[in-house]
Each structure stands twice: as structure tokens, then as C-alpha cells.
Amino acid sequence: xxxxxxxxxxxxxxxxxxxxxxxxxxxxxxxxxxxxxxxxxxxxxxxxxxxxxxxxxxxxxxxxxxxxxxxxxxxxxxxxxxxxxxxxxxxxxxxxxxxxxxxxxxxxxxxxxxxxxxxxxxxxxxxxxxxxxxxxxxxxxxxxxxxxxxxxxxxxxxxxxxxxxxxxxxxxxxxxxxxxxxxxxxxxxxxxxxxxxxxxxxxxxxxxxxxxxxxxxxxxxxxxxxxxxxxxxxxxxxxxxxxxxxxxxxxxxxxxxxxxxxxxxxxxxxxxxxxxxxxxxxxxxxx
Amino acid sequence: xxxxxxxxxxxxxxxxxxxxxxxxxxxxxxxxxxxxxxxxxxxxxxxxxxxxxxxxxxxxxxxxxxxxxxxxxxxxxxxxxxxxxxxxxxxxxxxxxxxxxxxxxxxxxxxxxxxxxxxxxxxxxxxxxxxxxxxxxxxxxxxxxxxxxxxxxxxxxxxxxxxxxxxxxxxxxxxxxxxxxxxxxxxxxxxxxxxxxxxxxxxxxxxxxxxxxxxxxxxxxxxxxxxxxxxxxxxxxxxxxxxxxxxxxxxxxxxxxxxxxxxxxxxxxxxxxxxxxxxxxxxxxxxxxxxxxxxxxxxxxxxxxxxxxxxxxxxxxxxxxxxxxxxxxxxxxxxxxxxxxxxxxxxxxxxxxxxxxxxxxxxxxxxxxxxxxxxxxxxxxxxx
Numbered sequence: 233x234x235x236x237x238x239x240x241x242x243x244x245x246x247x248x249x250x251x252x253x254x255x256x257x258x259x260x261x262x263x264x265x266x267x268x269x270x271x272x273x274x275x276x277x278x279x280x281x282x283x284x285x286x287x288x289x290x291x292x293x294x295x296x297x298x299x300x301x302x303x304x305x306x307x308x309x310x311x312x313x314x315x316x317x318x319x320x321x322x323x324x325x326x327x328x329x330x331x332x333x334x335x336x337x338x339x340x341x342x343x344x345x346x347x348x349x350x351x352x353x354x355x356x357x358x359x360x361x362x363x364x365x366x367x368x369x370x371x372x373x374x375x376x377x378x379x380x381x382x383x384x385x386x387x388x389x390x391x392x393x394x395x396x397x398x399x400x401x402x403x404x405x406x407x408x409x410x411x412x413x414x415x416x417x418x419x420x421x422x423x424x425x426x427x428x429x430x431x432x433x434x435x436x437x438x439x440x441x442x443x444x445x446x447x448x449x450x451x452x453x454x455x456x457x458x459x460x461x462x463x464x465x466x467x468x469x470x471x472x473x474x475x476x477x478x479x480x481x482x483x484x485x486x487x488x489x490x491x492x493x494x495x496x497x498x499x500x501x502x503x504x505x506x507x508x509x510x511x512x513x514x515x516x517x518x519x
Numbered sequence: 520x521x522x523x524x525x526x527x528x529x530x531x532x533x534x535x536x537x538x539x540x541x542x543x544x545x546x547x548x549x550x551x552x553x554x555x556x557x558x559x560x561x562x563x564x565x566x567x568x569x570x571x572x573x574x575x576x577x578x579x580x581x582x583x584x585x586x587x588x589x590x591x592x593x594x595x596x597x598x599x600x601x602x603x604x605x606x607x608x609x610x611x612x613x614x615x616x617x618x619x620x621x622x623x624x625x626x627x628x629x630x631x632x633x634x635x636x637x638x639x640x641x642x643x644x645x646x647x648x649x650x651x652x653x654x655x656x657x658x659x660x661x662x663x664x665x666x667x668x669x670x671x672x673x674x675x676x677x678x679x680x681x682x683x684x685x686x687x688x689x690x691x692x693x694x695x696x697x698x699x700x701x702x703x704x705x706x707x708x709x710x711x712x713x714x715x716x717x718x719x720x721x722x723x724x725x726x727x728x729x730x731x732x733x734x735x736x737x738x739x740x741x742x743x744x745x746x747x748x749x750x751x752x753x754x755x756x757x758x759x760x761x762x763x764x765x766x767x768x769x770x771x772x773x774x775x776x777x778x779x780x781x782x783x784x785x786x787x788x789x790x791x792x793x794x795x796x797x798x799x800x801x802x803x804x805x806x807x808x809x810x811x812x813x814x815x816x817x818x819x820x821x822x823x824x825x826x827x828x829x830x831x832x833x834x835x836x837x838x839x840x841x842x843x844x845x846x847x848x849x850x851x852x853x854x855x856x857x858x859x860x861x862x863x864x865x866x867x868x869x870x871x872x873x874x875x876x877x878x879x880x881x882x883x884x885x886x887x888x889x890x891x892x893x894x895x896x897x898x899x900x901x902x903x
Contacts, residue, residue, distance in 0.1 A: 412629035418616040419594055419623045420643035420690070430642075434633045
């Protein structure tokens with residue numbers, strides 16, 4: 233009896249979470265997949281017909297938005313790695329006793345709603361806002377100069393909104409590096425830049441990897457930043473999906489676009505993981 | 520950067536790493552303060568020390584005595600607040616760690632977790648831009664010395680503590696440093712392995728002929744392995760000498776207590792005869808200790824005597840040296856010896872190690888009245 237209990241215990245523990253996932257992840261996924269292959273309209277209803285044309289339409293009609301989203305996501309992610317590493321490095325190695333304070337400060341703005349924060353940036357970046365107005369008055373910028381509505385504004389918003397999701401994993405990886413290992417590298421004749429290149433960066437890679445996953449995927453499929461800070465010229469795939477699902481009630485198209493986006497992101501990440509040798513990186517850090 | 524210490528007449532430092540007439544490592548008037556809550560706290564108060572070429576030198580002391588700080592100043596991880604550090608005669612006080620020709624074996628080994636054994640051991644040579652074939656030769660050679668041949672592709676996490684320890688040793692030694700610094704390198708190993716590694720380290724040091732500076736709080740380890748030991752306490756060297764000198768002739772009460780077990784008695788010198796001070800304690804009890812001619816009757820001295828030098832008698836003995844009487848309060852059998860604790864008539868606890876070379880009947884039992892005797896030369900007056 234005891235043996236049976238012991239064997240069953242892990243499964244019983246997984247049960248609540250497992251049911252949750254089944255109900256709210258697997259079921260919707262299957263529904264969505266089925267939806268993406270349906271045909272019809274909102275008045276007469278949609279029926280499953282294995283209509284592959286939805287995917288063909290999705291790819292041909294919205295190729296530009298898809299590519300733009302991936303480019304925005306990529307630029308955002310690269311900028312985030314470059315910006316976050318020094319922040320995480322500084323907090324991890326020079327934060328001293330105030331480390332948690334700095335991390336808290338980093339997260340503080342994120343207690344405010346995502347949409348609200350993005351809207352406030354709109355106020356700041358607007359043509360006659362607090363940032364551009366004084367510069368234009370001083371004659372440093374031409375009166376016609378604007379930021380809002382450009383790709384820059386959208387990418388800027390994405391970087392701002394996803395910063396902590398890059399800083400935190402890199403910080404955690406850096407924090408776990410044994411300071412003696414860094415000293416050992418110095419002791420073995422490595423100059424400061426070499427210590428960074430040969431020891432600190434490789435050991436922080438798992439954090440960078442996690443950070444990239446946590447930012448590239450949501451940044452590429454984001455629909456708020458472009459809607460608030462962009463214009464019709466910056467439309468991202470997330471906005472298209474939102475419009476198809478909510479405005480046009482074209483559920484099959486929205487589903488097909490979502491699945492296509494998911495496939496693109498997944499394959500991108502798999503290639504990325506392969507290139508970086510995740511297995512090795514993760515193992516090295518796990519020790 | 521390469522000025523010679525003031526008291527050396529000749530500067531003979533050579534860039535090629537040839538051995539010179541200078542000490543391998545030298546501290547001149549070094550002090551190191553740490554800032555703690557805005558206040559300077561000394562870790563090393565005053566240090567003047569010369570470590571000879573090829574010496575196995577130990578820094579021994581309790582935690583917080585300044586031994587690790589001293590070692591870190593040799594490695595270049597700490598800069599002295601005042602004073603100078605010389606390596607092979609050249610001033611390295613302000614030279615950064617990566618430019619110093621010394622290597623360190625860390626307590627936790629600090630191996631690079633993302634590199635395999637070969638990459639770990641080659642790290643230093645690669646930084647020094649040594650040729651590929653030369654690296655291969657030297658790494659192969661050192662891995663053989665530390666018996667790790669065939670493990671080149673392993674990662675640190677796939678190795679036992681003892682193996683990691685040897686990788687750390689190889690990673691440092693392969694560079695042929697002027698000195699090898701070892702920071703409690705055996706602390707994490709179990710007793711058997713530790714004893715084995717002690718012998719191994721000594722053998723390797725003989726083979727490579729490099730100066731070893733060994734930091735430890737384990738007096739047994741220091742006594743077994745070292746040519747010389749500096750016993751440190753509270754930021755100062757209490758005594759510097761060979762293991763035998765340190766053990767047999769402790770210079771301070773701290774050394775007497777820290778190294779092995781000592782029985783210490785304090786008393787007034789009644790008279791000085793034949794170069795020996797006699798402390799008369801009444802009722803035939805006395806302590807006899809050799810003292811320098813300058814010591815006169817009437818002053819107080821502390822005399823230390825090692826437990827294994829003391830003989831235990833059940834009947835009043837006819838002895839020329841020291842004699843004390845007391846009552847046995849504790850008998851602990853240790854296999855090779857039996858340890859007795861005896862409370863003397865003066866009220867102090869004495870520890871006596873009695874070799875179990877004789878019959879079991881000779882063992883005194885608890886509560887028994889016994890006499891302790893030892894030869895004059897085994898009394899050692901502290902700080903006289």
C-alpha cells in the first residue's frame with residue numbers, strides 16, 4: 233500500500249497543474265488550430281473544412297508586418313543585451329549591500345500598468361512635448377522633427393518595456409559567478425578585458441540566453457507599443473492579429489496568423505539554441 | 520616598478536626568470552588596513568619577512584590572523600596600505616595580479632567551470648602567448664606529475680574533490696611561477712585524502728623546486744610539510760622558525776597554546792643554578808628550566824612543557840629535574856598513547872601523553888595520586 237502511495241505521489245502532485253495546463257493551454261491550442269483551418273463568415277458561422285488557404289493568405293497578405301515584427305524584435309533584443317549587460321554587471325559586482333535596492337528601483341516603474349506607461353511615453357515623445365519642444369525652441373531641432381509614429385519610437389518603447397526581463401536573468405547569472413574564479417583568471421595573467429571575454433561572459437551566457445527568450449518572443453508579438461507610439465507605417469503582426477480577431481471577427485485568419493507567428497518564433501529560437509550550444513552553456517553554469 | 524629593496528647591494532633581477540640571489544618573496548614594513556564602516560581595521564599590522572628561493576613556507580594561524588591577507592598581497596589581489604612587497608628582488612607593490620609571476624591554488628579550487636581540464640591548465644600559458652606545441656608539451660608534463668593523464672577532456676564538475684585539487688595545482692604549476700601560493704588547499708578534502716595529498720604536495724615541490732607559500736590553520740599540516748613556519752596572530756608574526764623550533768621552543772604563550780598542546784605554569788624564580796632557574800613550589804615540588812645568564816632570581820616566568828615529555832609515576836620519584844604531584848581526573852585511551860589530565864597541588868590542569876609501550880598495569884586510574892617529572896631541558900621558559 234505504502235509502495236503504491238509512494239509511486240503515485242509525484243503524479244498526484246502534478247495533477248492540479250497538469251489539469252490546469254490541459255484546460256487552459258492544450259484545449260485552446262487545439263481549438264485555435266482547428267479554427268485556423270475553418271471557413272465561413274461571422275453571420276453564417278465558421279465550419280471546419282481543412283481550409284489551408286487561410287495560411288497562404290496570412291503569409292501573402294501580411295508578409296511586411298511579419299518581417300517588420302521580427303526586425304523590431306531582433307533590434308530590440310540586441311539593444312537590450314547591449315544595454316542590460318552593463319547594468320546587470322554593475323549591480324552584481326559593485327552593488328554591494330544595496331543590490332536589492334537597485335533591483336527594486338529597476339522594477340519600480342513596472343508596478344504601473346504596461347499600457348499606462350507606454351501612453352506616458354507618448355506624452356513625453358509627442359511633437360510639442362516636454363522633450364522635443366525645448367530642443368526645437370532652442371533651435372537644436374528643426375520644427376518638423378518628430379519621433380512619435382516612427383520605427384524608432386516603437387523600438388524605443390519595446391526596449392523600455394522589456395528592459396527588466398533582460399537585466400534580471402543576466403544579473404542572476406553574473407551573481408552566481410564565484411569571485412574566486414574571476415581572481416583565478418587574473419592570477420593566470422588575464423588582463424581585465426580577457427577576464428571578461430574568457431570567463432565572465434561565457435559564464436553569463438545562460439542568463440543572456442534566458443533574457444533573449446524572455447524578450448524576443450513577447451517583443452516580436454507585441455501590439456501595444458506600435459499602437460500607442462507608432463503609426464500605420466509601423467504596424468506589427470500583433471496588431472494585425474488583434475484587428476482580425478476583434479475588429480473583423482475573422483477568427484480563422486487571426487488563428488492562422490498566430491500559428492504562423494508561433495512557428496516562426498519557435499524555429500528561430502531552435503536555431504539560436506543550436507548555435508549557442510545551450511546544453512553546454514546550461515551545464516557549465518549549473519555545475 | 521623594478522627598484523631594488525634598499526638593503527640589497529646588487530640588483531640582479533632578470534626578465535628571463537633566472538633565479539637570483541634575492542629572496543623569492545620579501546615584505547618590508549607592510550601594513551594592511553581594511554575599511555569597515557568608515558574605520559580602518561588592520562588585517563596585517565606590521566610585517567617584515569623574507570621567504571627564500573625553493574622554500575616550503577607556511578603561514579599558520581587562526582582565522583582572522585592576517586595570513587590570507589598576507590598571501591593575497593603576494594598574489595596582487597590586495598595592495599598594502601604601507602610598505603613594499605618584492606618578488607625576486609623587484610618591487611611589485613603596485614603591480615597588478617595578472618602581471619605578477621606567481622600563481623595561486625585557491626581553497627575552493629576556483630576552476631573555470633566552463634572549461635575542461637586541458638583548457639583550464641592551458642589558460643595561463645595561452646595568456647602568456649606561449650606557442651601551441653610548447654603548451655601541449657608542458658601541459659602533458661604537468662598532468663603526468665599530478666597523475667591526471669587521460670582526463671584532459673573532463674569538466675571540473677565531473678571530477679572528485681581530490682582530482683579538482685590536482686587540476687588547480689597543475690593549472691598553477693604549469694606556468695613555472697616564481698612562487699606557488701596555496702590557500703588552505705586541502706581544507707575541503709577528507710582526512711585520508713588530505714594526508715595523501717600532503718605527501719604528494721611535498722613530493723611535487725621537491726620535483727619542481729618552486730617556492731611554495733602555504734596558508735593553513737592546521738598546525739599538523741604546517742609541521743609536517745614546511746621548511747619554515749610563520750605563526751601569525753592578530754595581524755602580527757608571533758614566531759618564525761623551523762617546525763622543530765616552533766614546537767620545541769614556542770616564543771610566546773600564543774604559539775605554545777596554538778601549536779600542539781602545552782602545559783604552562785607561571786611562577787617565581789627561587790634561585791638560578793647551573794644555568795637553570797628553579798621554581799620552588801614547596802613540599803619537594805619544583806620546576807627546573809634552562810634560562811639565559813641574564814635571568815635573575817626573583818622574577819616571574821612562564822614555563823611551557825609538552826605533554827609527551829612528562830613522565831607519570833605512582834610513587835614519589837628520585838628526579839633531578841621538575842617534579843609536581845597531583846590527582847588524575849581524566850584518562851583517555853588513544854591507542855598509541857594514553858592521555859591523562861592531572862590537577863596539580865597548585866590547582867592547574869596538566870595534560871600528559873603516555874606512550875603505550877609498556878604493560879597495561881602501569882596505567883594510573885582516575886582519582887589516583889601521581890607524580891609528574893620531566894628533564895630540565897624539556898622546560899621551556901616563554902619569552903625569556
